[in-house]
Amino acid sequence: MTGSLVVQADQLVGAAAAAVFELIADPARQPEWDGNDNLAEAAGGQRVRATGAVFRTTLTGGAVRENHVVEFEEGRRIAWLPSEVGLSPPGHLWRWEIEPLEPGRCRVRHTYDWSRLTDPQRLARARATTSLSLAASIRRLAALAES
DSSP states (O other): OGGGGEEEEEEEESSOHHHHHHHHHOGGGHHHHOTTSOEEEOOSSOOOOSTTOEEEEEETTSOEEEEEEEEEETTTEEEEEEEETTSOOOSOEEEEEEEEEETTEEEEEEEEEOTTOOOGGGHHHHHHOOHHHHHHHHHHHHHHHHO
């Protein structure tokens, strides 16, 4: 059962790793490629640059989330734990890994890990997040980066 608590998708992208990473690390761009159709908007000026950063996004239903960055390597990896404003994260993690392969080409891996999720009210939504929705995010991200 543990394997189902970590969902992944990956894809080769015909764009520079730096261009792909920039679309992920700038929360204002995230609603453009969100394959879960969950993000409505994020204010500009929140570009993530380090572990410990917190950025805010507004969900399609109007709720605001604080996203606590727990992994960061410029151009390569970023991961965050979302939470309600002012509360501790309930334990689900979104991770992006970018592997540069050659100029203008990279591998993008997207992971949703809910193995530490403690909020029973979020379990149904977590179960509904599949590798297909993660792959949709990567496809949208690739289309933006490749254009």
